[in-house]
Amino acid sequence: xxxxxxxxxxxxxxxxxxxxxxxxxxxxxxxxxxxxxxxxxxxxxxxxxxxxxxxxxxxxxxxxxxxxxxxxxxxxxxxxxxxxxxxxxxxxxxxxxxxxxxxxxxxxxxxxxxxxxxxxxxxxxxxxxxxxxxxxxxxxxxxxxxxxxxxxxxxxxxxxxxxxxxxxxxxxxxxxxxxxxxxxxxxxxxxxxxxxxxxx
Numbered sequence: 001x002x003x004x005x006x007x008x009x010x011x012x013x014x015x016x017x018x019x020x021x022x023x024x025x026x027x028x029x030x031x032x033x034x035x036x037x038x039x040x041x042x043x044x045x046x047x048x049x050x051x052x053x054x055x056x057x058x059x060x061x062x063x064x065x066x067x068x069x070x071x072x073x074x075x076x077x078x079x080x081x082x083x084x085x086x087x088x089x090x091x092x093x094x095x096x097x098x099x100x101x102x103x104x105x106x107x108x109x110x111x112x113x114x115x116x117x118x119x120x121x122x123x124x125x126x127x128x129x130x131x132x133x134x135x136x137x138x139x140x141x142x143x144x145x146x147x148x149x150x151x152x153x154x155x156x157x158x159x160x161x162x163x164x165x166x167x168x169x170x171x172x173x174x175x176x177x178x179x180x181x182x183x184x185x186x187x188x189x190x191x192x193x194x195x196x197x198x199x200x
Contacts, residue, residue, distance in 0.1 A: 041180065048181025051174055052080075060122045060161060063087075064109040072110075081131070081188040082124035083111035089193075090114050112193075113161060119196040120159035128187035137179050144168075144175060159195055 039047070052058070062074040063084050078084065089112055090105040104115040111122040124131030132140065139151025145168035147158045158164055170178075 044177045044180040045184045046181075047174075048177035048179070048184075051170075051178050052181055055167070057125070060111060061125050063111055078188060078190070080125040080182070080185060081190045082192040083107070083121035084109075085191050085193065087112070089119070115160060116198065117159045118198040120161075121192045121195065124188065124190045124192050125182050126185045126188045126190075127183050128189050130189050130191045131187070132182060133187065137176070140179050140182075141175055144178075145170065156195075 057080065058074050061080045061082055063078045063081065065073045065075050067073065088108065090107040104113060106113055113120050127133050135151060142148040142151035142153070143158060144164060147162070147164040149155045149158050
C-alpha cells in the first residue's frame with residue numbers, strides 16, 4: 001500500500017513539473033517573438049538629449065555661469081547657442097594677436113579659443129537662422145562626422161576643439177536622434193563671430 005501511494009505521489013509530481021514552465025523561460029520566449037516598440041518622435045528627442053549630454057556638447061556650445069564658489073553651470077536660457085556675440089575674447093600674448101601659439105587659451109565661459117589653429121568659436125546649434133535653422137540633416141552629418149564647416153564640401157574644416165574625429169564613429173541612428181533633439185530646441189538668435197586663422 002505504501003509503495004502504491006508513493007508511486008501515485010511521484011506520478012502526480014512528474015505531471016505537475018511537466019506542466020510548469022519556468023517564468024524566466026516563458027519571459028524569454030515572449031521577448032523573442034515580440035518586436036521592440038517603435039520609437040516616437042518624443043523618444044528620439046529624449047535619446048538625442050541624452051547623447052548630447054554624455055558627449056559633452058554643452059561643454060563648448062552652451063554659455064556658462066559660475067557660482068561664487070567657482071562651480072560651472074550651463075546657462076539654461078542659452079543652451080547650445082554657441083559663443084555669445086559681443087562677449088570678450090580671450091587673449092594670449094599681445095592683445096588682439098592671433099599668431100600661432102604653443103599654448104591654448106579658453107574664453108571665460110569656454111565658448112571661444114585661441115591656439116595654434118587661430119581663434120575659433122563654438123557654433124550656435126539651435127534651430128534659429130543664425131544657427132542650424134537652414135541646415136539639412138545631410139549638412140549636419142557632414143559637419144558632425146567629417147568636420148566640414150557648415151556641412152559644405154570644399155569649404156574649410158571645422159577647427160578645434162570640435163572633436164568630430166570621435167563623432168564620426170556615431171551610428172546613423174544616433175546622429176538622427178541628436179539632430180531631432182537639436183531641432184526641438186528653442187531657437188536663439190546669436191551670430192557667432194567668424195573664425196580667424198593664425199597670423200603668418
